Amino acid sequence: MAKNMELHVDEFNIAHLKMNDVENKNIFSNDFIRGFLAAMDDLEAKYKPHAMILSGLDSVFCAGAEKDTLIDLSNGVIDVKDLLMSERLVNAEYPIIAAMEGHAMGGGLVLALCSDIVIAARESRYGAVFMNMGFTPGMGTTTLLQGLMGDFVANEMMYTGKRFKGSELLNKGTNINYILPKKDVMPKALDIALQISEKNVKSVYLLKYTLSSKKKKLLIDARLQEDMMHKLSFAYPETKDIINSFYAD
Amino acid sequence: MTKEKIIEVISQNIIENLDDLENETIDPMKSMKDYGANSLDMIEVVSCSMRELNIKVPRAELADIETIDQLADKFLAFAEA
Structure with missing residues (x-):
């Protein structure tokens, strides 16, 4: 296991994947993406978890793309590795709970969009910041953000690039399941995962297969449009x- | 534009962007961190204030600023430039 990821499966058959790149604050470096995909490979090779809790650092859930990747893209070197993470989450056989104690920006927020249940922190900030850098949103943001935030809040987030505070989103009435004080985010994620762990795992997988079909289609649609816009x-x-x-x- | 006006705008944005400061008086000699701001809160306060004051300060110019008073000085310099 790469040191930027921590993975374990507990006695309730709940997988815990913590993105733990302290040094680079969970940006999408090549090592980070490799570590993330390897952790999910490892999990799926050894276990059939009821659910997975995806978490990050206390300060940063995930910060999205790194500058070098963006500069490569602006130089015409096409690198779509980050999309593999969106696809991997959307195609997982088990439900994923995004427990975002820290900030989530750009592609980092997309990891939550590709999850099934989302918990955010009042104190942290969440933004679709792509347009701040002069280019259009990617990784599925243009088709997936509406599901979590609602159409019009999603529009505002994408056009302005504003980093909304969790407490601000709470007042806007989004579809985020819970927006809690940071210290309560992980306990809530665990509580939801425990409820899922009481169900028949085979039926959990069936339900996930059905519920995820919409998102799989949305991600394919996004990819066509977003690649062209990029x-x-x-x-x-x-x-x-x-x-x-x-x-x- | 006066420095007092700039401090007033920054203070108002601090109160709006941070939790539980509604009844607080902002001391310009303090840092935003003293009021519980994280790094992204500070970016938001700075960009909201710049929009309101109609000034643009490049991010590199803001790196060494520690207090609200120093931020107001920097804004004033760019407002007068």
Whole structure:
């Protein structure tokens, strides 16, 4: 197991996958994506979990793409590895609970969109920040964000790139299952997972298969549109400068 | 634009963007961190304030700022430039 991921399956047959790249704060480096996919391979090779709780660091659930990848894209080097993570989650046979104690930005938020149940923290921020960097949203955001946030809040998030505070989203009335004080996020995730663990695992898998078909289609639709928009928007000459200024410290 | 006006705008945005500060008076000599802001809260306060004041400060210029007062000075410099 790569050190950027922690995976274990507990006595209730609940898988716990923690994205734990402390050094890089859970950005999509190549190592991170490899580690994530390897952890899911490992889980599925050895177990048939009732459910999986996907969590991140206390401060950052997942921060999305790294600058180098975006610059590569703006140079015409096409790299779609991050999409493998969306697909992997959507195609999982078991339900996934995203327990977002920390912030989730861009592709990091998409990991929650590809989950089945989502818990956010009042104190943390959540944003579809793609347009802040001059290019259009990716990884399935354009078709999946509406399901979690509602059509019009999703529009606002994508057009403005604003990083909404959990407490702000609570007032907006989204479809996020729970928006709780950070310390209550993991206990709530565990409670939901325990309820699922009481069900017949074979029926849980059947239900997941049915419920996930819509999302699988949405992700395929997104991919066609988003790839085309990325080819255009990453090629705009100004995009590289906007990316560089966005990541300036 | 006066420095007092800038501090007023920043303070208002701190109160709006952070929890449980409704009755608090913001001390400009303090850092936003003293009021419980995380890094993304600070980015949000800064970008909301810049929009309201109609000024643009490049992010690189903001790296060394520690207090609200220093942020107001930086905004003032860009407002007058």
